[in-house]
Amino acid sequence: MVSEWQLMKSLTYKRFGSCLAHLAWETVNSSFGQNGIQNILGLIELLKSLPPTSVLNETAFNQMKLIKTDRRHRLSAQHLNDIMLVKIESSSIQDFDPTPSINKWMVTPSAQGRRTNYTRDTVEESDIITVIAEKEVERERQYMEREVEGERGVEEEREVESERGVESERGVESEREVEQEREVESEREVESERGVEQEREVESERGVESERGVEQESEEDSECEQNEKENERRINELVAEIEMEYN
CATH class of the missing domain: 1.20.5 (Single alpha-helices involved in coiled-coils or other helix-helix interfaces)
Structure with a gap:
């Protein structure tokens, strides 16, 4: 594939080197169709078939919003697809020719013509x-x-x-x-x-x-002991004084 691409470039520069700015793809395809680069030419044709923008998708979404409204939210997917196909792919009312459809409808599945002069039984106005x-x-x-x-x-x-x-x-x-x-x-x-x-x-x-x-009891006990000791000391002193006087 790379060799075919390089060969196509060299052939294009050799033959159309002076007018590359105004060269069309149809001219290149018709000129080099038999020079062994059919694969690269087919690949380029496939690439040309890809849409360059998402305008068609956006248009389809807009048409779907117009068809499937709040009052028609119970449309099935198949029914919606059929209506969108008729809306997008068919021609406008001004350009539409109903003659082929009418001719096809005039023939029944059993290949019999339809009765164009058929009329129903009349109904009285009172019954209506x-x-x-x-x-x-x-x-x-x-x-x-x-x-x-x-x-x-x-x-x-x-x-x-x-x-x-x-x-x-x-x-x-x-x-x-x-x-x-x-x-x-x-x-x-x-x-x-x-x-x-x-x-x-x-x-x-x-x-x-x-x-x-x-604490008070202990203090009182200590005071009593001190008083007793003091009394004993005084008694001892008095006894000693009396003994000294008699001696």
Whole structure:
């Protein structure tokens, strides 16, 4: 393939070197079609068939949006494909010639001609009026049934909403009761903690008082011992003085 490409370039420069700017591909293809470069020429033809832009795709998407609207959203994929094919590939109404289609339609699948002069049985005007009146009555009846069903549905929705409102109120009340119980429990816990703290403070005060009492008792004992020692010392001094006087 590379050798064919190089050969085509050399042949093109040799034959059309002075007019390359105005050279057309058809001229190159017709000039070198029999020189052993058929593969590269076929590849270039395939590349030429590729669209250079996405305009056709964008046009197809726009046509699809115009065909498949909100009112025609139930179109099947095959039906939509057929309508888009007719819309995109067919000619405009001004250029369309219906004669071939009519001639094809005039021949039935059994190769028989269609009856162009066929007419249906005539229907009296009174029968048409009766049918129209019956249809109108049926439509009114269906409309009334729909209205009744709609009112029933609205009433049912209202009942459901009222039940939901009652349930929500009950839920709110139950939540309030639960919150109140929690608050009471928290207050009880706080009071119990305060009682425990007060008991601890009372016990600590009692312990301090008992320690103070022990200290006071020890001080009193020490004072008694000192007083006893002082009394003994004085007694000893008096005895010594008396002994000295008698001696």
